Structures are given as structure tokens and as C-alpha cells.
Amino acid sequence: MLELKNVCFTRDNKKILDNINLKIDTNKFIAITGPNGSGKSTLVKMIMGIEKPDSGEIIFDGKDITNLKINERANLGISFAFQQPVKFKGITVYDLLKIASKKNITKKEACEVLSRVGLCAKEYVDREVNGSLSGGELKRIEIATVALRGSKLAIFDEPEAGIDLWSFNNLIEVFENMRELVKGTTLIISHQERILNIADEVILMRRGKIEKIGSSKEILENNIKNSINCCKVKKVGGNKCQN
Numbered sequence: 001m002l003e004l005k006n007v008c009f010t011r012d013n014k015k016i017l018d019n020i021n022l023k024i025d026t027n028k029f030i031a032i033t034g035p036n037g038s039g040k041s042t043l044v045k046m047i048m049g050i051e052k053p054d055s056g057e058i059i060f061d062g063k064d065i066t067n068l069k070i071n072e073r074a075n076l077g078i079s080f081a082f083q084q085p086v087k088f089k090g091i092t093v094y095d096l097l098k099i100a101s102k103k104n105i106t107k108k109e110a111c112e113v114l115s116r117v118g119l120c121a122k123e124y125v126d127r128e129v130n131g132s133l134s135g136g137e138l139k140r141i142e143i144a145t146v147a148l149r150g151s152k153l154a155i156f157d158e159p160e161a162g163i164d165l166w167s168f169n170n171l172i173e174v175f176e177n178m179r180e181l182v183k184g185t186t187l188i189i190s191h192q193e194r195i196l197n198i199a200d201e202v203i204l205m206r207r208g209k210i211e212k213i214g215s216s217k218e219i220l221e222n223n224i225k226n227s228i229n230c231c232k233v234k235k236v237g238g239n240k241c242q243n
């Protein structure tokens, strides 16, 4: 359903995405992981059309979408939840969920979705989606909008970021139920072992390249081995260290 062919993106002489080739099948739950700055967010922004590759192609459902705009890709069924969720001043949670679902859902239906992302629906449904909501609350509301959009491909950039440890278990359950909630392919960037464990496949990125694709067990073993290799520190003179 999604294919990236030789996708490259270079800025300031740095290869942020270095010849990415990737195929993702329909109805899969795929996790992307890797060190900070390895190109994970950039990769998913290419798929949504927030950034454009310097070269290469992006194919979605057999159609070349490389030059399509964000809204055109959204109309084809791709949706995106940001690492830092967007706020909508003046719009209530209920309004936002109605817009996302593209139909006049009832408050009861909106409340059901809010409950499924772990929010006490009555408290939130009439609140404005502004800065008064906490980071974790905004994340959950954003996940609810993506779920309601009925996307063919739902992309989540670190949904666990900013979520406290107590709410985290509850959020993992949301993602464990994601297949039912999203009814399509889910592509999720995460550093959390529990999220990687529920994925059909995990993609490990490093320095703008796909280093490995495999089960969470294979990827975590590989990652630990490589982190140990790249963390050897040489002591240079006094107290100064250099990698």
C-alpha cells in the first residue's frame, strides 16, 4: 500500500534521509525507532507531504503521490499526529472530533472515542482545544481525531512523548486496540519497548538510513549492541572526552 523508492533529503550538506527504500503492506502495525536525529520524523513528514524529498518517489495505493500536497494526501486517506500536537483556539473537543469524522457524530459517539483514548469524556467534550489542556491530554485528543478520520494510513510521531508514567499504561492499551480503532495501517514512531512489542514489524533508523527491519526482539538486541559500540569514549588530556 505504501512504497518509498530511493528517497533522499539533504540539508546543510547533511544526508537526513539517505536513499530510503521501504514497502509497507495494508493493515499492518509498523513501528519506527532509532536514535534522536536519525531521520524518523523527517521520514514520516515525507509520507504526509510536510516535507518534499530532493529525489525519489512515494507511491500510495499504486499512485505516485510524491508531488501531492498535504490536503491531497489527506483526501487519499493518510493522516498524521504530530510529535507536538496542534492547538485549535476557539474550537471545542466535540467540534474537532466532528470535523475529523467528516460527519455529524453525536456527543455520545464523541464521548465513546474519548473514553477509548483514556479521557473522562464528560470533562473534556466541551472544552476548548487550547493551551489550557496538558500535553498528555492534547496527545490523546489528537489520537482520537486520527482514529475518527478512518484513515487508510495513520501516522503517529511519538504518541507517548509527554505522557506520564501512570497514564502510559493506559495509552499502551489504546495502541494495543489500535487495529480496531484505526482500521487501516498504523505507522508509529516510538522509543518504547512496549509499543515496539505490539508491532508486526519494527524499522530501525540510524543516520538517515534504514539499518534493519525485524521483530522488536531482533531490533532491540541489534540496537543495544550498536549503542555499546558507538558509546566508547576516549579520554583526551585532562578531563576532556571525545567520541
Ligand SMILES: Nc1ncnc2c1ncn2[C@@H]1O[C@H](COP(=O)(O)OP(=O)(O)OP(=O)(O)O)[C@@H](O)[C@H]1O
Pocket (backbone or CB within 6 Å): 011, 012, 016, 034, 035, 036, 037, 038, 039, 040, 041, 042, 043
Ligand atoms: N529542514 C531541515 N533543515 C535542516 N536540518 C533538518 C531539517 N529537518 C530535519 N533536520 C535535521 O535532520 C535530523 C533528523 O531529524 P528528525 O526530526 O527526522 O529526527 P528524529 O529521528 O525524528 O529525532 P527525535 O528522536 O529526536 O525526534 C536532525 O539532525 C535534524 O536537526
Ligand SMILES: [Mg+2]
Pocket (backbone or CB within 6 Å): 040, 041, 042, 083, 157
Ligand atoms: Mg522526531
